[in-house]
Amino acid sequence: MRRNSFGIGFTSLEDRCVLSIFGTPWADPEHLTLSLVPDGTATEVGASSLVSTLTAADSPGWERELYRAFQTWASYTNINIGLTSDNGAPLGSPGAVQGAKGFGDIRISAAPLGQDAEAHASPFSWTGTTYSGDVVLNSNDNFTTGSRTDGYDLFSVALHEAGHTLGLAHSTDPGSVMNENYSVHNGLAASDIAAIQALYGPRTPDAYDAARSNDTILTPTVLSSGLLAGKVVADADLTTSSDVDFYRFASPVLGGTANVTLQAAGLSMLNAKVTIYNFAGLPIASATSTDPKNNDLTVKFTTSLLGGTYYAKVEAASQNVFGTGEYRLTVSPGTILTPLLSSLLAPLTDGNTNDTLATATDLTGQSAGRKDQRFDATFRGVIENARDVDVYRVKAPTTTDPRGLNVIVWGTDATPVNSRVRIYDANKNLVPFEVLANDTGLFSVRVASVTPGSTYYVAVQGRDSSQTGAYFVGADFNNNTAPTLDVVESNSLTAGSTTSTTLNVTSASIFQFGLAANGLTGGVTMTVLDASGNVVFTLDAATGQPLTTTVRQLGVGTYTVTYSYRGQATPAVLDYEMLMLRLSDNIGPRATQTTSTSSSSSSSSTTSSSSSGYSYSSTSSTQPSSSATMYNGSSNSQPSGTAYSY
Ligand SMILES: [Ca+2]
Ligand SMILES: [Ca+2]
Ligand SMILES: [Ca+2]
Ligand SMILES: [Ca+2]
Ligand SMILES: [Zn+2]
Structure with a gap:
């Protein structure tokens, strides 16, 4: 039915961007990872069917097309995206916003989004949630590959969503891949390149090329084994698909087999060709990768009894977007076992030398x-x-x-x-x-x-x-404007007491919750229960500390929120505040009916607005204030407005 609309006018992508605060780059853009979630992975709108949907669709080569979309952006700027596995944990699972264990920073899934969205995607967020980077394609849509016009071209949709995950908002340039009107693209417009380079800069040469171009065998980078006896290592980059990196090195072994290993797996999608030349400049061995998912290379060659000088040439395997990316070249007698990304990201200890x-x-x-x-x-x-x-x-x-x-x-x-x-x-x-x-x-x-x-x-x-x-x-x-949590509950608790309130979620959304406690000792524990009485999550705040937060996805429904006093009977009273911020807009299939909300009879106020996605029946004795001002640290200065110091 919807395919009839192709060719007779604009089809809007009308995607939703869950954490729609664009313009913030990823914290460590040169070490991003990407995974495809296995079918069954929980998304906000049900189990992902990415693999089965795209395998069944008329979209041969769909996996490479998804990678090509992200790598197209990376090839112009200081971004590397390594491919990694995915353990199928629900989207938004606890973990680091970048570098979480078990899945990529960017996760691609597919689930039924309803008629009004082809996809949604989330950029990096200061809330630090692992929802950042996640893409949900609409599994109800007909995706095709090969720039056809009888379905949604998967590469074009993924290119647009990739731009969102990397921090780009919609563009009014009609030729931009970030224009919200769907059309088929085979690459970025000039305005897209300018936009991604404004965030992350034009892709910069590696340190060797920056010092002196090593693009010919007459101007190689000279590598020495240094402290690692018998081993030569270079961390470098093919900055464009026409960059060529030549290295000269002394054989690490005499009269035996030497290995030249190019590692890129998990770090970048680079498909490289490595060629070894002897002292006379004659090629003696080479290897090439063509699959961004399988892009480590090992070249073996037999060295002369006297050792001698050799050259390694690293170049793009093909003149396409996979011809760009970061790599590590190692020359050694043995094989390389260290995963590249984890060795590059090793933290530094300081031995208590930077403590003041x-x-x-x-x-x-x-x-x-x-x-x-x-x-x-x-x-x-x-x-x-x-x-x-x-x-x-x-x-x-x-x-x-x-x-x-x-x-x-x-x-x-x-x-x-x-x-x-x-x-x-x-x-x-x-x-x-x-x-x-x-x-x-x-x-x-x-x-x-x-x-x-x-x-x-x-x-x-x-x-x-x-x-x-x-x-x-x-x-x-x-110049970002920080999103502000709304105070929805501001109340007091006496020793041993629990208060209970009602939260009505009127639109399935991802919310950030905050909880703060003010008093001499102890704290408050907030428990959110669903309509069946099951605990959805708890949050604990201690007095004398900044508010604690968590990010949760809640479906439409009525939730009970309880607050329990935690600590000694004396002092007997503490104050607390609960704050909420909806991070996503309306997601999921369109509701067929509007959920009505009502405040409980015990409440003295209700926090609700048409855009908040929830209403909250507060037991507050006073109206909620507009900002979290109650934190009083045991500290050097009092908070001012919504600011804390402690
Ligand atoms: Ca280079
Ligand atoms: Ca070079
Ligand atoms: Ca330290
Ligand atoms: Ca230190
Ligand atoms: Zn969009």
Whole structure:
């Protein structure tokens, strides 16, 4: 039925973008991963049927077309996307926003989205949820491959959704792949290239090519075995499909078999050709990869008894988007067993050498000369012991734009370290901030206003002395407007008491919840139960701490929310606030009837609006305030507005 509309007018993609805050780049764009979810993986709108849908559709080669769509963007900018496996955990499962265990940062699925959406996709978000990067294709649609006009061209739809996952909003350029009107594309428009390069910069040469082009055998990069006896390693990049990288090295073995290994699997979709030349410039061995999913290469050659000089040439296997990407070249007597991505992302310990502002690790040079929107500073560190503090120095751009500072930290171990952040200004005074996320293994904050050109210090430590482990920290000065959680409950609890309220979800959505407690000791535990009385989730907030948050998808229905006093009988009263923010707009099939809402008789107010997707029957004795102002840390300064310091 819908196929009749092809060729007789515009078909709008009308996709929904779940975390529709565009313009924020991924924190570590050169180390993104992508996975296809197995059929049965839970999405917001039911089990994914990606594999069965696209296998049954008239779309041969669909898997490569999905990869080609993402790699098309990566080939123009400082993005590498490695392909990885997917354990089928539900979309939005707990984990790091980037680098979560078990699935890719970008996950592609397909589920029934109803008549009004071909797909939806989510960009990176400061809320730190693993929903970021996820794509749901509409399994009701007829996808085709090969730029045909009798269905939705899978590459064209995926190219558009890939742009969203990488942070791009819709474009008004009629030729742009980000135009919301569907049409068939075989590549990016000039405006698309400009848009992705504004976020991530034009793809930059690797360090060897930057020092001196190594594109010919007469100008090779000379590799030495250095400290790794018998082993030569180069981390490099084919920056365009016409980049050629020549290396010269001494044989690591005398009169035996040497291995030249090019690793790209899990790091980039590069399909390379590696050729080995002898001292006279004659080719003696080569290997080529053609599948972005299987793109490691090993070339074996027999060395002379006297060792001698050899050359390795790395070039694109074909002049297509898969001819671009990051790789590691290793020359060694044996085979390589270390997975590439994990070895590149190894965190650095500091041995308690950067624990004070005076000894901060300097990250101010990372973004020097950059004109794009990538994070100003990133680092992978380790909270090594109970007293460890890792202090980083960053610097606000000198631009006179009013700018804020986002800092996000997430644990990178299988059991992630729970970190906290403090920010200090150039005079070493604590800077108040708003907490955007404070969840298991995650801390994300925003300073609303910074002084242009001024130095700031970011201090990362464990949330308590038991917390140690590896983490990623990113800091970005930007003009983003932080989304604001709405206060839906502001109340008091006495010792041993529990209050109970009702939450009506009128539109299946992804919500962020926040909970804060104020008092001398103890805290509050919030429990959300569905209509059958099953616990959906709990959230716990302690007094003297910033609010805690979580991101959850809730279907339409009535939920009971209880708040329990936790702690000693004295002092007997604590205050708490519950906050909500809907991250997604209306998702899923169109509701056939409007769910009516009513407030419970015990309530004194109801929070609801047509755009909120929920109504909440509050037991508040006072009207909810417009912002979370109740946090009073035991700390050096009082919060101001929605900002916290502690
Ligand atoms: Ca290169
Ligand atoms: Ca080169
Ligand atoms: Ca450390
Ligand atoms: Ca330290
Ligand atoms: Zn769109």
